Amino acid sequence: MTTHQTHLSHPKYRPDIDGLRAVAVLAVVAFHAFPSWIRGGFIGVDVFFVISGYLISTIIFENLDKGTFSFTVFYARRIKRIFPSLLLVLITCFAFGWFALLADEYKQLGKHIAASAGFISNFVLWNEAGYFDNSAETKPLQHLWSLGIEEQFYILWPLMLWFAWKRKFNLFIITIIVATISFVFNIKGIKQDMVANFYSPQTRFWELLSGSLLAWIALFKKDAFANAKHNVNVWLSCIFCKNKEEGNGRTLANVLSFVGLFLLLYGFWRINKELSFPGKWALLPVLGTVLIITAGSKAWINRIILSNKIAVWFGLISFPLYLWHWPLLSFARIIEGGSPSSNIRIAAVILSIMLAWLTYRLLEGPIRLEKYNKTKVTFLVVLMTIVGYIGYNTYERDGLKYRAINKINDGVSKALSYDEKKGFRGGECFIDLDDKTNKFSSICAEIRTGVPSLLIWGDSHSASLYRGFESFAKSEKYALYQFNASGCPPILDFYINKRRECINSNKFVYKEIERLKPDTIVLSAYWSMYDGTEGWENLDTDKLIATISKLKSLGIKNIVLIGHLPIFTANQAELLRRRTFFDNVPIRTYSKFKSTVYLYDKKIKDIASLTGIDFISPLDILCDANGCLLSATKENILPFSFDYGHLNADGSNFLVSKFFELKQIKFSH
Numbered sequence: 001m002t003t004h005q006t007h008l009s010h011p012k013y014r015p016d017i018d019g020l021r022a023v024a025v026l027a028v029v030a031f032h033a034f035p036s037w038i039r040g041g042f043i044g045v046d047v048f049f050v051i052s053g054y055l056i057s058t059i060i061f062e063n064l065d066k067g068t069f070s071f072t073v074f075y076a077r078r079i080k081r082i083f084p085s086l087l088l089v090l091i092t093c094f095a096f097g098w099f100a101l102l103a104d105e106y107k108q109l110g111k112h113i114a115a116s117a118g119f120i121s122n123f124v125l126w127n128e129a130g131y132f133d134n135s136a137e138t139k140p141l142q143h144l145w146s147l148g149i150e151e152q153f154y155i156l157w158p159l160m161l162w163f164a165w166k167r168k169f170n171l172f173i174i175t176i177i178v179a180t181i182s183f184v185f186n187i188k189g190i191k192q193d194m195v196a197n198f199y200s201p202q203t204r205f206w207e208l209l210s211g212s213l214l215a216w217i218a219l220f221k222k223d224a225f226a227n228a229k230h231n232v233n234v235w236l237s238c239i240f241c242k243n244k245e246e247g248n249g250r251t252l253a254n255v256l257s258f259v260g261l262f263l264l265l266y267g268f269w270r271i272n273k274e275l276s277f278p279g280k281w282a283l284l285p286v287l288g289t290v291l292i293i294t295a296g297s298k299a300w301i302n303r304i305i306l307s308n309k310i311a312v313w314f315g316l317i318s319f320p321l322y323l324w325h326w327p328l329l330s331f332a333r334i335i336e337g338g339s340p341s342s343n344i345r346i347a348a349v350i351l352s353i354m355l356a357w358l359t360y361r362l363l364e365g366p367i368r369l370e371k372y373n374k375t376k377v378t379f380l381v382v383l384m385t386i387v388g389y390i391g392y393n394t395y396e397r398d399g400l401k402y403r404a405i406n407k408i409n410d411g412v413s414k415a416l417s418y419d420e421k422k423g424f425r426g427g428e429c430f431i432d433l434d435d436k437t438n439k440f441s442s443i444c445a446e447i448r449t450g451v452p453s454l455l456i457w458g459d460s461h462s463a464s465l466y467r468g469f470e471s472f473a474k475s476e477k478y479a480l481y482q483f484n485a486s487g488c489p490p491i492l493d494f495y496i497n498k499r500r501e502c503i504n505s506n507k508f509v510y511k512e513i514e515r516l517k518p519d520t521i522v523l524s525a526y527w528s529m530y531d532g533t534e535g536w537e538n539l540d541t542d543k544l545i546a547t548i549s550k551l552k553s554l555g556i557k558n559i560v561l562i563g564h565l566p567i568f569t570a571n572q573a574e575l576l577r578r579r580t581f582f583d584n585v586p587i588r589t590y591s592k593f594k595s596t597v598y599l600y601d602k603k604i605k606d607i608a609s610l611t612g613i614d615f616i617s618p619l620d621i622l623c624d625a626n627g628c629l630l631s632a633t634k635e636n637i638l639p640f641s642f643d644y645g646h647l648n649a650d651g652s653n654f655l656v657s658k659f660f661e662l663k664q665i666k667f668s669h
Contacts, residue, residue: 008073011058011215016297017051018315019306020289024048025318027268029325029352032143033345040271043285045146046207046278047264048322050289052150053211057175060158061219064165071158076377078154080370082319083380084363086147089323090116090387093140093331094394100331102413102577103399103406105138110394112141117388119151126199137333143326145199152201153208172216175209182206190279197278204278210286214293250298257299260291320364321356328352337577338570338592411637415573415650418642423649424463429482433501440483440508445516448479452519452667455481457490457509461565462524464647468656469522476660478667481518483509489525491540492547498535514554519667521551524562526645528600539600541607548611558666561608563601563617565645566628567594573639576630587634589627614664621658 024047031041063069090113097109115124122145128135136142164174183206189197197203267284275281295302305311314321328348332340340348370376394400406413424430431438447453454469456462463484473480488502492510496502513521532538551559568575570592601619608615622629622640631637632654640651647655659665 014297015312016302016306019311021318022311022314040268043267046285047289049207050211053208054215057212057215080368084367085320103401107399110391113391114388116144119148121145122148122199140327140330149201149204175212179206179209190276253295253299256291257295257301260288263288317356317360320359324355325352337574412573412577415639415642418648430463430484432486445481453479454520455518456522458524460486461526467649468652490523491544494543520558522560559613561615563604564597565618567597567645568592572641587631588629616664
């Protein structure tokens with residue numbers, strides 16, 4: 001090995017490999033922008049892994065064999081290839097996040113910038129939510145986990161190969177052994193910890209090493225199977241009715257390329273985020289990519305489809321396109337407070353393509369194609385270190401709370417960090433039936449004599465009313481009882497597939513009602529959730545009517561059916577945060593509102609009328625022709641909800657105050 005070599009030999013340029021890069025990056029971009037279009041688009045990352053393993057290992061194997069390998073030049077080329085575009089994206093995200101992100105979000109971004117600069121994003125994200133969790137969509141640098149794995153491979157693999165080469169070990173055998181161990185870890189790991197299996201380099205290296213094996217065979221055993229290839233080609237030529245056998249082997253190449261493309265397309269169609277991935281499913285993109293590369297540039301698919309100018313162009317900008325597309329989509333989601341419209345997502349994709357092209361032409365291309373320059377490489381390393389430090393410092397300083405957005409959105413930040421377990425009395429009077437240890441506590445029905453009593457019964461949306469009723473209990477002079485279970489509407493004998501314990505839970509609540517004899521019972525739920533989809537049975541109005549009749553038979557005089565709370569497809573606090581960007585965004589809106597709740601509100605109102613009990617519609621109180629109220633005032637933003645529809649303490653207090661102000665809650669005296 002030389003340490004002064006200024007040039008490493010590289011594999012001959014193949015435009016079809018750039019075309020394959022285009023397939024990979026466009027699949028990933030399509031999946032992130034429109035996941036329903038191409039459910040398995042995320043396997044484009046696995047295609048990248050194989051390509052990277054093939055190209056990098058070709059360089060290492062060839063130069064080790066010639067005695068011209070240089071760690072200095074190798075890593076300098078990696079730095080020039082990766083650092084310029086990555087630095088630009090990290091700095092841009094940090095700058096935009098200054099104006100767009102609240103303290104907790106900016107703190108997390110700082111941590112991810114530091115992790116990205118140190119190429120350990122996969123390890124940091126490993127300890128956070130899973131790749132396919134909703135929270136991942138609001139992490140602008142989530143996608144850099146794959147870059148972390150590649151860089152870890154670039155660091156470890158050359159060292160391992162050089163060590164083996166110096167001791168005259170068989171590099172092919174070494175590659176097979178390491179790849180096999182990694183694959184076994186992958187298969188076993190998928191059953192133990194899916195998140196770890198997704199992010200761990202030890203369960204991903206086999207994908208890059210598949211490219212490494214292909215590189216070794218292409219370099220040193222190209223003609224080893226010449227006779228076998230010739231015979232297979234003759235056989236295939238006969239099958240496909242050739243007049244004569246093609247001596248150039250194109251029939252075999254075409255078959256390999258076709259099968260490889262089929263495996264990729266099948267993977268894009270069949271694989272989805274519900275499957276255990278990578279595991280055995282990763283064999284589809286890995287094997288497909290290996291076959292396409294093996295087929296060579298003269299195969300029809302490689303020559304006509306992958307080597308066309310458009311595919312090659314996208315391949316050339318694939319790295320900056322991968323870097324840009326996700327931050328744009330993620331920030332769009334953050335600003336919108338939920339999934340952006342199709343037009344916004346299309347605009348984000350178009351903008352990411354434009355930025356990728358500009359980055360490639362003005363930054364990546366010129367720097368990468370320059371000859372080795374120690375000063376410029378050192379500058380890039382120092383700049384990346386500074387950016388990483390700034391990110392870490394932002395994390396250590398809790399997201400720089402002195403920024404203007406935090407002062408404007410203190411209420412939003414407060415809502416997003418609302419402790420619903422404490423607010424709902426979780427684990428005591430609001431229980432999760434999936435947790436078999438959860439039982440209603442005795443504090444849920446502490447009897448007070450000399451005052452009337454009010455009992456809240458229902459699911460988590462009902463539990464969100466608790467703080468409001470609690471805050472008025474002293475002034476309105478009543479005792480408060482609470483029995484709420486997640487996903488359980490206050491309907492006796494109503495079977496729900498997702499909450500099979502609801503029947504027993506509601507039987508217990510009914511017995512408590514029979515014992516306590518409260519003056520007033522408030523029945524509420526997320527009524528429209530029980531619509532017959534995704535494990536939630538259709539709202540059984542007959543059983544709700546029967547439940548009300550049974551309560552009446554106990555002598556309960558005041559039964560109140562609460563209609564629907566406002567429900568949005570986005571976080572309500574996030575919707576209010578848009579005021580930072582758009583001054584005309586009101587505190588009252590129908591943007592991203594689920595209008596179907598009005599149908600269920602009317603259905604509940606009709607049941608109340610039929611059974612002769614009181615009905616209160618939160619929609620009538622909070623909503624009008626201009627939309628539903630998200631905060632009491634514009635001047636001091638205090639969101640009513642911490643998510644899509646559950647009330648926080650401020651929202652609960654505001655709504656319940658209107659109940660009493662309008663004299664909608666009654667007590668028997």
